Amino acid sequence: MTDLEAIQLTNELLAEEFELELDQMKPEALFKEDLELDSLDAVDMVIVLEQAFNFKIKKDEAFKKIRSLGNLHDFVLDKKNEHPTAVSNT
Amino acid sequence: MYKVAITGIGIISVLGNTVDTVSSSLYKGQSGIVIDEDRVELGFESPLTGIINDFDPATRLSRKQRKTMTYHAIQAHAATLDALEMSGLQPEDWQNDQTGLIFGCDSSSIAAIEQVRILKEKGNTGLIGSGAVFRSMTSNVTMNLNMLLKTRGAAWSVSSACSSGGHAIGQAFTLISTGQQDRVICGGAQEINWESMCSFDGLGAFTSNTDAPAKACRPFDKNRDGLVPSGGAASIVLERYDHAKARGAHILGEVCGYGFSSDGEQLSNPSTTGLSIAGAKALKWAKIAPKDIDYVCAHATATPAGDSAEAANLRNLFEGCSPTISSTKSMTGHELWMSGASQVVYSTIMARDGFIAPNINLETLTPEAEGLHITPTTIERAPRSVLCNSAGFGGTNSCLVLKY
Numbered sequence A: 001m002t003d004l005e006a007i008q009l010t011n012e013l014l015a016e017e018f019e020l021e022l023d024q025m026k027p028e029a030l031f032k033e034d035l036e037l038d039s040l041d042a043v044d045m046v047i048v049l050e051q052a053f054n055f056k057i058k059k060d061e062a063f064k065k066i067r068s069l070g071n072l073h074d075f076v077l078d079k080k081n082e083h084p085t086a087v088s089n090t
Numbered sequence B: 001m002y003k004v005a006i007t008g009i010g011i012i013s014v015l016g017n018t019v020d021t022v023s024s025s026l027y028k029g030q031s032g033i034v035i036d037e038d039r040v041e042l043g044f045e046s047p048l049t050g051i052i053n054d055f056d057p058a059t060r061l062s063r064k065q066r067k068t069m070t071y072h073a074i075q076a077h078a079a080t081l082d083a084l085e086m087s088g089l090q091p092e093d094w095q096n097d098q099t100g101l102i103f104g105c106d107s108s109s110i111a112a113i114e115q116v117r118i119l120k121e122k123g124n125t126g127l128i129g130s131g132a133v134f135r136s137m138t139s140n141v142t143m144n145l146n147m148l149l150k151t152r153g154a155a156w157s158v159s160s161a162c163s164s165g166g167h168a169i170g171q172a173f174t175l176i177s178t179g180q181q182d183r184v185i186c187g188g189a190q191e192i193n194w195e196s197m198c199s200f201d202g203l204g205a206f207t208s209n210t211d212a213p214a215k216a217c218r219p220f221d222k223n224r225d226g227l228v229p230s231g232g233a234a235s236i237v238l239e240r241y242d243h244a245k246a247r248g249a250h251i252l253g254e255v256c257g258y259g260f261s262s263d264g265e266q267l268s269n270p271s272t273t274g275l276s277i278a279g280a281k282a283l284k285w286a287k288i289a290p291k292d293i294d295y296v297c298a299h300a301t302a303t304p305a306g307d308s309a310e311a312a313n314l315r316n317l318f319e320g321c322s323p324t325i326s327s328t329k330s331m332t333g334h335e336l337w338m339s340g341a342s343q344v345v346y347s348t349i350m351a352r353d354g355f356i357a358p359n360i361n362l363e364t365l366t367p368e369a370e371g372l373h374i375t376p377t378t379i380e381r382a383p384r385s386v387l388c389n390s391a392g393f394g395g396t397n398s399c400l401v402l403k404y
Helices: A003-018 A039-053 A069-082 B019-028 B037-042 B071-087 B109-122 B140-149 B164-177 B241-246 B274-286 B304-318 B336-353
Strands: B004-012 B033-035 B048-050 B099-104 B155-158 B183-190 B232-240 B253-262 B295-297 B324-326 B385-392 B396-403
Touching (some): A003 A069, A039 A069, B004 B071, B019 B336, B033 B037, B071 B183, B071 B232, B099 B140, B099 B164, B099 B336, B140 B155, B140 B183, B155 B164, B164 B183, B164 B232, B164 B336, B164 B385, B164 B396, B232 B241, B232 B336, B253 B336, B274 B304, B295 B336, B304 B385, B336 B396
Parallel strands (some): B295 B324
Antiparallel strands (some): B004 B253, B033 B048, B183 B232, B253 B396, B385 B396
16 A cells, blocks of 8 residues: 555545545644544544554554644554555455 | 423424324324334344334434434434424523433443444454443433533433433423523433343233234223333423513423322332322322313323223322323333323324324223223314323332423
8 A cells, every 4th residue: 555545545534434525634634623523533533544554553652642634644654654564454 | 489381392203203293193093013023033022113214313413423322312312403493492592501401211222232242343442432432321312412402501311211201301390490490401212222122022011912013002901911112202392481481482381290209119010009199299289180180191001010000090199080091102102211201292292283192902991990081082172281191110100290
């Protein structure tokens, strides 16, 4: 999976899980202010990302610092590159 | 003490999903009971159930909003929006600490089952999802409605088995009467899935009369053999009468008395005195004599013991006179936690539309009810002073007096 494919998949997963429009999925979009997602939504975000990318997120301190979609993209790419053998389950 | 007005009603019922469709079903004596093929395959003693048709949970709520809501909470939300629309109240009227929410609800089965299944399959509580903890609580209805409507007063659920809805209305009425709240959105909600009913089915309390589902539920009939489980959600807007009048609201009726009691005897067999004690207290609060009640919306679920006990209680209370009586459960089945609230909605519909709904399937009156005026046919007269009975496992009784 290329970095671009990983970003597209992340956007699609979040759009489906939280009924967001793909045109809302801009890197500068803030989860709380722009996408209206809260800490409970973060729980479900972890589930869909872990299942799709086959890596663990929940206890990762870097995940807790994520504020924007762009932060999440960077996080996902870092995790993907840390675990190059992780295979998308989608 | 303040007078309490009914200014809005809403309902998602096996008789329909709007007040008008429910009114038509009540008037015609139509049943909402079917055979559930899943229950046949699963080995239920009785596969009969009430069924709600054409309800789309996504109509008024997003997926994110529904994530923390049970199906019956979603139905309660729909019924509440309808009730609020009927009341003419606006969000600025209810988004304050003088507006409360009280619903009757005594179970939430599906989330508990799902969370255990996911944990056993995945071995990780983190994969259960964020909504299950909220959906597994019996207060699911009020916690979600509170967040969605942004009321800031009372917000809790009453759990008292099949009188939950009745006590919820009674407590809402009490809070307004005593000036602790100006308005309360109240009601009852009941899940209808087979998972929540299988253990109850195992008690043998459900009717096995499967030949004609519409005729299966036979309250007060000599040949009744059990109840039919059912559900949905009923919502009522209660307000301080003087406030409702001042804002020019259309007042549908009044709640003017509430009485409660408990049998202190058996878990599943009601006493012959408890319900009538609650009824006498409700009449006393309302300052109405028994002879002035012209309709009783009975609890009668069509179990042999329950209907006999209610008949005895009605005799105690009315002492030789009998108002017109019917059990809407003959059409709806037993809406359990919701039933005490739905009876208020059904009675208010009857008053609004000028009829008393029939106790269908009453062919041969049970001997215990001799002398009680239980009507098997629709009566073309609006009820004016109504007693709503509800009773639950453990012997908890609720009686409400309504005036129209």
